[in-house]
Every structure is written in structure tokens, then in C-alpha cells.
Amino acid sequence: MGNWERLVWNQREVLLEGFLVTLHVCALAFAAAILGGLALCLLRMHVRPLRPLATLLIEFFRATPIFVQLMWVNYVWPELFGWPNSFFTAGWVALALQSSGYLAETFRAGIEAVPRGQREAGEAVGMGPALVMARIVLPQVALTTAPAIVNQFTVIVKSSTLVSVITVQDLMFQSQKLVNVWYEPIEILTATAAIYIAFVFAVSACGKRLSDALRRRFGIGSG
């Protein structure tokens, strides 16, 4: 037990610091993925001239492995666009790209599930397209896609371990650094794995409760 105390408990501040960086990266990536996913989805569905471009981007983001995207954003984008200029930014941007592709498809399925008649009813009472979208369509989309959105957040958390490869100092990075200092991987890596597993488990359990509660409160029909 001495090893656990020396290598894990006494290093708790370093590990916590890493975990906070993980949270920071994931939160930024999640927020950007929701906005980006919504934008891609609306472009694909409602802006005819940009539809092929939006479709291409969605398919590219979805079908390229996250690690490949991370390396691509990290090494290619700075030369191509002069941005991102830090590893931290490259990390969350890459995570956001992939998830925005998945979320765009999730949102599209959610929007298409809203019956046409409701939109027509909105127009019939004099609402504009934007108002119909904001007041009638999107609230229902949020309800039906909540489980998939939470699930996507857990995917982001899992993928976020890879940003340590480009030296973002997240939990994975700190734990590997500790391993390199102490040369004792058993306790450190096991504890790190346990933290990730517990966190992802907690997020999905809370997310499931939340979306069930939302559905009970606002859901229509048997749902």
C-alpha cells in the first residue's frame, strides 16, 4: 500500500491539475462541437449552394480517425492557415472537428423527426422560419437528441487522452510524466485508468438520468 500512497496519493495535486486541463479541453471541444455541428447541419439542410461542402466536411470529420485528425490539425493547419498557434488550441479544435461531424448528423435526424405539420402550423400563425426553428423545432430536437449528445461528450473525454501526445498537459500527460520520473507504472497508470473510467461512467450515468428526467418533464406522448 506504501506505493499507492507515495505514487498516487502524494501526487494528487499534479494529477488533479492534469484532470482540470482534461476538463478544460473537453469543455471547449464540446461547446465548439455543438455550435459547429448545428451550423454544419443547418448549412446542409437549408443552404442549397453550400450543401455539397457541408456534406463533404461532415463525412470527412466522421470518417477520419481522431488521432489522424489531431496530428493533421497540429502539423498541417499552422502551415496552411497560420492557426492554431498552440498545442492546447490544436487539441480541442481537433476534438471539436470530429464531434461536430457526428453531432451534425444527430441534429439532422432530430430535425427530420419533427413532423412537418408543426412547422406549417407555426408558419400559419405568422412565425418566420427562424422563429419556427428556434421555438418549435430546436426545443424538440434538444429533447430527442439529449442522450446522443451526452454520449458524444463521453467520446470527447475518451479521445481527449490523445492530446497528451502533442504535449497538452492533461491527466494522461501528467500520469505518463510521473511514470517517467518514478519508473513505476503499475500504481500510477492503474489509478489514471480508474479515474478516466469512473469519470466517463459518472458522466453517462448522470446524462442518462438527466435525459430521462427531461423526457418525463417535457416529453410528448409515450416517449
Add this chain to the structure above:
Amino acid sequence: MFSDALRESVDLSLFWDYREVMLSGLAFNFHVFAASATAAIALGLGAALLRVAQALPFRVLGTLHVETFRNAPDYIMLVWVHFVLPLLLGAALGTRIEFHPFASAVIALGLVYSGYYAETFRAGIQSIPRGHLEAGRACGMSERQILWRIVMPQVVRRMLPEGLNQLVSLFKATTIVSLITVPDLMYRVSMVTATEMKPLPLYTGAALLYFAVVFAAASLVRLASERWRRRILA
């Protein structure tokens, strides 16, 4: 400046010059994929059968397996299997054990995806109406016969679309094995980048190559599962 960089990234001739190195790297991705897919499906079926078992200890064990591996990030599992598991096994057996990176990659990805497969199998198994099992028993079939002749054929048909999607995800996950020095495509790209100092065309080429493979596979899966669905629901 911008147009030079753009031309350079679109000009993939450097990637093409190394095509043999890159393709043999991609072959490693396929090897890891095939081996870990086999492991994941076999382990996943085992864990699913544990989860639907009558005895409580089996159910607990199955649930523990699923919740651990389904919630674990691929990368930490990969590192854990490669650096910790050999030490633990070595201590248990009293010898020094080291895993070949390829073996670690297959074990880690096999374990993580067995968690996903277990859930898919379980959903399939639990969707079989009780009446089918009772009918099998009424005809005097043994439990094993019921499993393989009545339950599994239906389970496989029902889980096929999702199971195939998970195979595509598994293939995507194989790109991280370069991080424990399995010489896959990403590993080759980083090696060539270190000598050529031109990440732009190399990483773009790798991204496009992976995209082509995954997109083709995912499109085939989509097509196949639409057909399947129509046939099953008809």
C-alpha cells in the same frame, strides 16, 4: 505564403514517393484490426452470456467487464496493457514478461471493443421473445441447442448493422497503436516526417488515405444494413 502552403499540401507527390512504406504501414492497421476484432467479438459474446446468466455472480462479473471496458479510453488501455499488464502477470508467474507491441495493441483494443460488443449482443439476446426459448424447450432441445439454433441466428441478424459500425470504429481506433511503436501507417508518417521535415503533405496524405478506407467501409455498411433492415422488418 498561403498559396504556396496550399499547393504543397495538395501536392502529395512526397507521400506518393513513399507509397510502399505507407501501404505496408496500412497493412499493419489491417492486421491489428483483424486480430482485435476477432478477440473483441469472442470476448464480447462471452461477457454478454455472463450478463444474461441466471446466477448472480456471473451477472456481476459480466456487468463489471462491460462497464470497465466500455468506459475506458482506448489510449489509456493501450498504455496500461503494454506497461502494466506484463508486470502484473510477471509478478503472478514469478518471471519477467514483456509484451510485443503488436500483442499489446490487439489485447487492448480487443478488451475495449469487447465491452461495446457485449452490449450489442445482450440487446440482441434480450430482444428474442421468451416464447422462442419455451418452444425450443417444449421440443426437447438442450439449452446449448436453443442458444446456437434459435437465439444466435436471430441475434446475429439483429445486431449486424450496429456490429458492423463498431468494426468501422475499431478500424479507426487502430491508428493509435503507433503510440506504442507498432509500425502502422501513422508510425511510418511520423518516421518519414522526421527525415523529410515536411509534415504538410505527409499528414494530409495519411488523413486522405484513412478517410478513403473508412468512408468506403462505412458506406458499404450503410448500404448493407439498409438492405438487411428491409429484409428483417418485411
